Amino acid sequence: xxxxxxxxxxxxxxxxxxxxxxxxxxxxxxxxxxxxxxxxxxxxxxxxxxxxxxxxxxxxxxxxxxxxxxxxxxxxxxxxxxxxxxxxxxxxxxxxxxxxxxxxxxxxxxxxxxxxxxxxxxxxxxxxxxxxxxxxxxxxxxxxxxxxxxxxxxxxxxxxxxxxxxxxxxxxxxxxxxxxxxxxxxxxxxxxxxxxxxxxxxxxxxxxxxxxxxxxxxxxxxxxxxxxxxxxxxxxxxxxxxxxxxxxxxxxxxxxxxxxxxxxxxxxxxxxxxxxxxxxxxxxxxxxxxxxxxxxxxxxxxxxxxxxxxxxxxxxxxxxxxxxxxxxxxxxxxxxxxxxxxxxxxxxxxxxxxxxxxxxxxxxxxxxxxxxxxxxxxxxxxxxxxxxxxxxxxxxxxxxxxxxxxxxxxxxxxxxxxxxxxxxxxxxxxxxxxxxxxxxxxxxxxxxxxxxxxxxxxxxxxxxxxxxxxxxxxxxxxxxxxxxxxxxxxxxxxxxxxxxxxxxxxxxxxxxxxxxxxxxxxxxxxxxxxxxxxxxxxxxxxxxxxxxxxxxxxxxxxxxxxxxxxxxxxxxxxxxxxxxxxxxxxxxxxxxxxxxxxxxxxxxxxxxxxxxxxxxxxxxxxxxxxxxxxxxxxxxxxxxxxxxxxxx
Numbered sequence: 126x127x128x129x130x131x132x133x134x135x136x137x138x139x140x141x142x143x144x145x146x147x148x149x150x151x152x153x154x155x156x157x158x159x160x161x162x163x164x165x166x167x168x169x170x171x172x173x174x175x176x177x178x179x180x181x182x183x184x185x186x187x188x189x190x191x192x193x194x195x196x197x198x199x200x201x202x203x204x205x206x207x208x209x210x211x212x213x214x215x216x217x218x219x220x221x222x223x224x225x226x227x228x229x230x231x232x233x234x235x236x237x238x239x240x241x242x243x244x245x246x247x248x249x250x251x252x253x254x255x256x257x258x259x260x261x262x263x264x265x266x267x268x269x270x271x272x273x274x275x276x277x278x279x280x281x282x283x284x285x286x287x288x289x290x291x292x293x294x295x296x297x298x299x300x301x302x303x304x305x306x307x308x309x310x311x312x313x314x315x316x317x318x319x320x321x322x323x324x325x326x327x328x329x330x331x332x333x334x335x336x337x338x339x340x341x342x343x344x345x346x347x348x349x350x351x352x353x354x355x356x357x358x359x360x361x362x363x364x365x366x367x368x369x370x371x372x373x374x375x376x377x378x379x380x381x382x383x384x385x386x387x388x389x390x391x392x393x394x395x396x397x398x399x400x401x402x403x404x405x406x407x408x409x410x411x412x413x414x415x416x417x418x419x420x421x422x423x424x425x426x427x428x429x430x431x432x433x434x435x436x437x438x439x440x441x442x443x444x445x446x447x448x449x450x451x452x453x454x455x456x457x458x459x460x461x462x463x464x465x466x467x468x469x470x471x472x473x474x475x476x477x478x479x480x481x482x483x484x485x486x487x488x489x490x491x492x493x494x495x496x497x498x499x500x501x502x503x504x505x506x507x508x509x510x511x512x513x514x515x516x517x518x519x520x521x522x523x524x525x526x527x528x529x530x531x532x533x534x535x536x537x538x539x540x541x542x543x544x545x546x547x548x549x550x551x552x553x554x555x556x557x558x559x560x561x562x563x564x565x566x567x568x569x570x571x572x573x574x575x576x577x578x579x580x581x582x583x584x585x586x587x588x589x590x591x592x593x594x595x596x597x598x599x600x601x602x603x604x605x606x607x608x609x610x611x612x613x614x615x616x617x618x619x620x621x622x623x624x625x626x627x628x629x630x631x632x633x634x635x636x637x638x639x640x641x642x643x644x645x646x647x648x649x650x651x652x653x654x655x656x657x658x659x660x661x662x663x664x665x666x667x668x669x670x671x672x673x674x675x676x677x678x679x680x681x682x683x684x685x686x687x688x689x690x691x692x693x694x695x696x697x698x699x700x701x702x703x704x705x706x707x708x709x710x711x712x713x714x715x716x717x718x719x720x721x722x723x724x725x726x727x728x729x730x731x732x733x734x735x736x737x738x739x740x741x742x743x744x745x746x747x748x749x750x751x752x753x754x755x756x757x758x759x760x761x762x763x764x765x766x767x768x769x770x771x772x773x
Contacts, residue, residue: 163237164262164282165499166271166487167448167455175489175499175521177531177573177586179204182260184675188684188713189255191724191768194299194307195329195349196251197261197283202688204263205626205643205669206586207281209250210662211756212549214741215380215387216422217345218247220546223265224588225622225647225663226278226567227546230539234272234282238397238414240371242440243275243465244542247549252349252373252391256297256309257325259286266569266588267537269515270501273463273483277539277567285369288313288321288357299768303344303761304332307768321357326350333378336762337736341753343760345379349391363403371395373418381742385425385752393418407449416440426552427746428608434553435470446485454490461485467544474558475543480508497521505538510564513538531573539565541596543613548598552750555601557612565615566593582630592620592649599652601748609748618650620660639671659694662757664706666691680717685710690758697751700739704757707733725767732763 160171162178171180181189181203189199201209201221212218212228220228233245241249261283268276292314299307309327316322333346353371373393380387395416402409420436446459466478483506489499498520506512517535541562548556571588594615601609628641645667647660659665666689673684689708695701710731715724735741735758742753 160260162262163284164234164264164271164280166237166446166457167489167499172523172526172529173497173521175497175519175531176264176533177519177571179263179265180260184673184682186255186258186260188673188682188715190297190309191299191715191770192711192713192726192728192766194256194297194309194768195254195305195327197253197255197258198250200255200258200261201250201281202669203671205628205641205667206265206624206645207263208663208667210546212247212546214550214753214756215342215345215385215425216247216377216389217251217342217347217379218389218549219251220245220247221250221281222663223263223279224590224624225645225660226590226592227660229545230278232268232272232276232280234280236285236367236369236397236399237282238399238412239275239440239442239463240369240395240397240414240416242416242418242438244438244467244544252351252375252393253283254309254325254327254329254351256295256311256327257286257323257353258283260284266533266571266590267515267535267567268517269505269537269539270485270503270517270535273461273481273503273505274507274537274539277537277565285355286311286313286323288315288323290315294773295770296773297768297770299766301764301766303334303764305344305766306330319359319361321359323355323357324353325355326352334761336734336760337741339736339741340385341381341741342379343736343741343762345377347375347377349373349375363408364401366400367398369395369397380425381752384427384431386423386431387425388421388423390421391418392420404447405449407447410446410448412442412444412446414440414442424552424554425752426554426750427752428750429554432471432552432554434472437466437468437470439466440464451490454488456489457485457487459485467542469553472553475553475556477509477542479540481505495522495524501535507540507564510538510540513564527577529573529575531575532571533573534568534570536566536568538567541565541613541615545596545613548611548613550751550755551611555610555750557604557610559613562596562613563594563615565595567591568593580631580633584626584628584630586626588622588624588626590622592622595620595649597649597652609750611749614652616650616652618657620647620649621657622647622660635674635676637671637673637675640669642666642668661694661696662755664691664693664704666706680722682713682715684713686713687711693757695755695757697747697749698739698754699744700754705738707758709733709759720772722770722772723767724770725765728764728766729759729761730763733759734762735760 192199265279295311297309313323329349334344336343351373355369358366375391377389397414400411417439425431441464444461448457461483463481468476485503487501501517503515519533523529569590573586575584599612624645626643631638648657668689670687675682709729711728713726
């Protein structure tokens, strides 16, 4: 239940072969390992990192695995400024927005690699189980300087669990009150001091549920199986390597009955490699990743017969960097290459294949005893959008461990495609091929203040982003055959995002309390419009409260969480222009008995459902082919799940 961030008691040192540095906590006489973050490319303790990085680790990951063993959705909602939004009402697709920017702008990484591809606005976050995660690192704001255009709004980096000194095996079984079942496995072991392996796998099943009996699925029917082996090697002299393979197969059905039925079948595989070796007083590091998949879907269209589509998606990435540390500073130089492609057999006009070679660099270190900073830059030579530069700078000022201030500024770019958050909810045949669409640009500045005293930690962040030439959908117009279709086009006025995020964290065993609040003002000028409006599905106010009681001696854990979502603007909704504010409450109870842990979790106990405020289906399909309104509140209502976990 606990979200955030700094110096969690169960934190894990991430870098293979890097020893944990023990520190004594202020509030208890225990020895804990510092949180080490790697998402900024330089392995550093969290409190020494000039870039703002938010971290979920330890018991947070364990709790979210129990709440939903099949995907990382519960992890997303724990972090202020990160919102999971439904992108496809029929198939249940979802993506995460960072500080109001749409879901396709954010990068979803695994150990710093794009193993899940670059299009994460649909099913990606819903097909990643959390059982094999050590921690989650989130960076907000344009990160093109670090990860290229896929990280236009920021990045969520999923850090995998490393093998320990002992063989470990975990099996989790889970059942929900809404017809969902999960079975997950995680294993780790070492052949010797140099070689270690982990294996994660699972099977997940959900029955189609129409809670309000309106002929539309509130929970989609799906079955999914995934498998991911990893191999770790540590040469003991600065040399290390990490290799991974992954495979996912899912069959999903949703939407309505008859001609409103939707299908989405996923077959995906990926491979990744990271290697590091000492060279000339520094380190040479190689990163490479490949992701390929096929998505077969059945798309209903109220104007014409349903269309079966076969989509092919692929990403190939390679990067070579050299890092040279000195006593007070470090520098990094590197080259990178990325290939992205997406094709639809039945709609070839929407296809794209992009190649992006790049050069990148970083410089950072200590400026004064109380001040440190970092500079990052990247130049991409995109095969379609041309040569674009992305700078980023961060400063960290601190007064010991009690107070820290961070300021960051940067710029980034994004290459639009026909497959974004706005088009996923439509029949793809309604989308025109891109014509004269230019690259999008963003400029961002943020200020972060952090204070600690005893068991209390306080944080406040303020940020502003200007998004130029945002690529948005136009209203439908008739093509040459008289069929209504939409276009993706650049806006002439910038989109603007302004916001404040705050949180308070209290921890004194066995009690932990976390409270956070976010205010977000995200506006845009839609194509053809002259007035500025709020970005749809973006609440101006949101808040959360987590209270957890954990007793290590008895193995008892009880947690209560409450989430509040304020009103948000709706579009394409004839029933209301603004959503109703709502709040959800959840309770988790777990008891460990030896190597067995029993758990029960209740989500949305107040049974908040969007159908209580408005119908799900539109009175008639709209001109763009939409059948249902956007999902802005829970549709499945109250869900209780319970299960058991065996650790060997």
